[in-house]
Amino acid sequence: MLKALARHPRGLVILLIGLALLLVPAPPATPDDPLLEDIRARDFIQVFTRNTPTTYYQGRQGPTGFEFELVKRFAEHLGVSLALNSDGNIEEVLTAVRSGEADLGAAALPLDPTLPGIRFSREILTLQPLVVYNRDLPPVREAEDLRDLEIGVIRGSGANLVLRELQSQMPELGWMESGDVEVADLLQMVEDGELDAAVIYEHQFKLNRLFFPGVENGFLLGDPLSLAWALPAGQGLGLLREANRFLGQLRADGTLDALIERYFGHDDYLEYVGARLFIRHVHQRLPAYADTFKEAARNSGFDWKLLAALGYQESHWESRATSPTGVRGLMMLTLPTAEEVGVENRLDPEQSIRGGARYLRSVKERLPEEIVEPDRTYMAMAAYNVGLGHLFDAQRIVEMRDGDPYSWSDVREALPLLQKREWYSKVRHGYARGGEPVIYVRNIRRYYEILNYVKRSQQQFFQLNQRPPDDIDNSHLFDIVAPVL
Structure with a gap:
């Protein structure tokens, strides 16, 4: 080998340098950070x-x-x-x-x-600033519509940067900014009329819009920023x-x-007008039944807001609701189900709520023990809607497709297949309108989220201000950015 290297002096030099470097101790590592x-x-x-x-x-x-x-x-x-x-x-x-x-x-x-x-x-992530406004105002569709409006932003959020840029073209533009509020606070103030408008980000509005039906989508403002x-x-x-x-x-x-x-x-599960109607019914209809939902929840082990959300999905909290198929009452019980849970008068709201809670509990207890929360509750709600037999059929289809029959995610994908002969012909209980329980559970979960939000936000506002939510003055939270005239 050495003779071969001798015929190629350059290769010999490279080898010797390499050997020398191996013998030299490495310098201590310099921490780059x-x-x-x-x-x-x-x-x-x-x-x-x-x-x-x-x-x-x-x-x-x-x-x-x-x-x-x-x-x-x-x-x-x-x-x-x-x-x-x-x-x-x-x-x-x-x-x-x-x-x-x-x-x-x-x-x-x-x-x-x-x-x-x-x-x-x-x-x-790309952040696209968005103007939102109180829906009782005339439409706010362009920058010119912001004149003379009381506008709120979160200090440091980037919204103030796009407003500064706009102010260079519209010197008369002013706004208020605060570091002590969050997006939900701004939207609540716009909904309550304490602010006319706010600048937040498009994705933030998408996540929160259901909770603030009095806030309208305005227009995109300025160039996108970067998170x-x-x-x-x-x-x-x-x-x-x-x-x-x-x-x-x-x-x-x-x-x-x-x-x-x-x-x-994803966009909101519930249609926007439907969400506005729901929140109106929260204030107008739910108070008459809230105590009964809470009592039924204590006896059945469910969160009362979940039972209320299920009741709204069933009947919009109408105690005399009746379907063309003969399902009746606030919790829309069938006659056999009512007899099973001891309900004598399905149109009596207290009997209906208590019976619906007992039935949901009995369905949940009949599910395989391998199903754990929260999937266990989701599947119980689906079975309340479509029946246990069809739910078990959907689990069987999941197994045929090599999925997990104890996972709501997999069962949710299989339920609509009960509408296809290719699949319902292979299971015990046959055809079912399997897409309905998927929407049913999805809607109840969103109603439940809204009820949780309403309860939590009222408590937070009360604790912050030590007075009822309707009596809040948040003007002290903001610093005014004046027009540059």
């Missing part, structure tokens, strides 16, 4: 976020939210635990990042390279590079798009 090393040494990453539907909140099955999903996965990517602080607003999140109290800010932050002390990750993570400047680039690498991987393998679709891609 002391923050990243510190995170790995302490075994957790400190993330500051906000408690909102688009960032982080406590759902029925625990912590959830779009940015929570992302930072949880990022912590796993780094091999560390996740420590989360959700107490602050946008300004407080950015202050925590600048000071080093937070390793990362994930709080629906608009990418703004002019902010001092902050580095931003690559774009995660990004905030990291402290002056700490090296290692954590930023790791975050960008992680986000790039999620986008490349489709995970990021799937998360965006899951949280923001």
